[in-house]
Amino acid sequence: MPVSRSDALSPEVSLSDRIAQAFAALPPQLQTAAQFVLEHPDDVALLSMREQARRAGVPPVTMTRLARQLGFADYAAFRDLQASALRRPPHTAEFSHRAGRLQKHQQQSGDGALAAQIGWAMADHIASSHDEAGAATLIAAAALIEKARRVYFLGLRSCHAVAFHAHYIHGLFRDSGVLLDGAGDTGIDALRHAGPEDVLVVVSVAPYTTAAVERATYAVRRGVTVVAITDSRVSPVAAIARASILIPTETPSFFHAITPAFAAAETLIALVAARAGEQALNAIRNAEHQLDAFSTYWSRRPQRRKPKS
Amino acid sequence: MPVSRSDALSPEVSLSDRIAQAFAALPPQLQTAAQFVLEHPDDVALLSMREQARRAGVPPVTMTRLARQLGFADYAAFRDLQASALRRPPHTAEFSHRAGRLQKHQQQSGDGALAAQIGWAMADHIASSHDEAGAATLIAAAALIEKARRVYFLGLRSCHAVAFHAHYIHGLFRDSGVLLDGAGDTGIDALRHAGPEDVLVVVSVAPYTTAAVERATYAVRRGVTVVAITDSRVSPVAAIARASILIPTETPSFFHAITPAFAAAETLIALVAARAGEQALNAIRNAEHQLDAFSTYWSRRPQRRKPKS
DNA sequence: TTTTATAAGAATCAATTGTTGCATTACCGT
């Protein structure tokens, strides 16, 4: 078995846990630094502290302070921990050639390469968010949703499409879904009747929309259980969520990829449907039949010749 | 498309090869150093040069000389190469692992397996639709869109989210996009002013929504160039499209996966942005700044620690 | 408001980094 370095290496995990746990209590500037470390754990071992601070956009002292705050005597102690996590077990050394090769690929240019790279990044993100840990979270979230009296969906700006779609497919087999899209800024109104039996599915990735965070917070105050689809353990919505589905969003392009979040949403609702069982299946069939009656869907009959191109 | 990794020699291999090859011709002291490097490749990236020399039992200069002898300008260049091999690439490197693990999961049963299966299907669909052929189509479509005077986005029901999102990110750097979402069934109105210089991006997968097909057909009659994101070469929209981006939608669940279509749309618009160049980049930045001014986005508020007594 | 405690940043410091120049040594062929 090719050794995967992402799992089973406790020091690495325990460190990011440590950061995530301490995160909320950290001063703002240290949070900036901490987030950078969470997102670029390798850099801690491979870059100088100053270079890292430069990239994170904080003065060098901040990194020192971060290490201290996390309970290390030194920045060196902090770095050593990351280094030992990064170190490959002796016999795996040749495994790294793949990584190198990949980077070479990334240095190619041209639109074709870009497209392939983006696609690959998305595919990988999805795979990573559906692995064992990810699947467990998805299932837990699905369980919450399935039991809910009412399910609210919230996603703004770049995340709106995700919330919209989740609400749509959820609506194919249940009528308890409410989309908080708020035309005319009424997005929060529906939440007024929300309570502890309800669930809010909130989708938010950096840069986090203020309104989304505020509304989610409002829901929490009303006792609503929050399920978050987000990009970081320390995102503002993850902080208040019962279950946080984490999805990476980096791409070779300068957009954040929303696709992984979309994928997570689709899987999530599919899991809810699966839990709901036969009943849900029938509901879906009914929905489609009903729509058919209104001839919403195109049927194959008047197949035209394909126009000359 | 399982990634082929048999071809191409990797930097890592070529490096150790390089050392091994040059080894015999090296002066004794450099051989000592070289041997140490061969045995502890990770240390090159993780330790300081001097520390390494210490462990190898040679004076520091020797390491510099080794790097030079191997054709590097710097010791830094030497180290960087090792570092990039050691680095876990942003998230992309271990796709094949994950693929393997996910596939393994497929044979199991239960919710976890379902989630993994769906994830695998989506990731695979995306990978396959971004391969060479797929990328070529995406590029061709991006070229059409980039030249267009006006770009209409159309997607109904399950495909609405895709069209919505494409329109949204397109709007981040250009103001020529129009979303045909038609509240109150006005979806087609905007097309009245459409003409041959315009492009319609239509998203439609089985079961095809009648209205979408009709509207696209109407656009074609007006001379509009159609780009389709759809699931079959013989789908009603593919028949009338200048460029058809084909994406698979099967999943182990009973929903069709829209995620691959969503991914295609994201890549498509990213390609358009890439073609639009620096200008587009600036526009995006401006968009975000402007939104910032209205405090649309959540900024890390100064979080106070809880008052200590 | 004033007071007080905390956070953030600038300037500075000793230590260490990788490199270079130079002197010394070892080796090889004639």
Next chain:
DNA sequence: ACGGTAATGCAACAATTGATTCTTATAAAA
């Protein structure tokens, strides 16, 4: 033997590292 070339290591170098100190800004408490 002797020159000459390559190899080696020492010492000194500027540059950069991570840490400390002190000052200024900022928010909470009185």
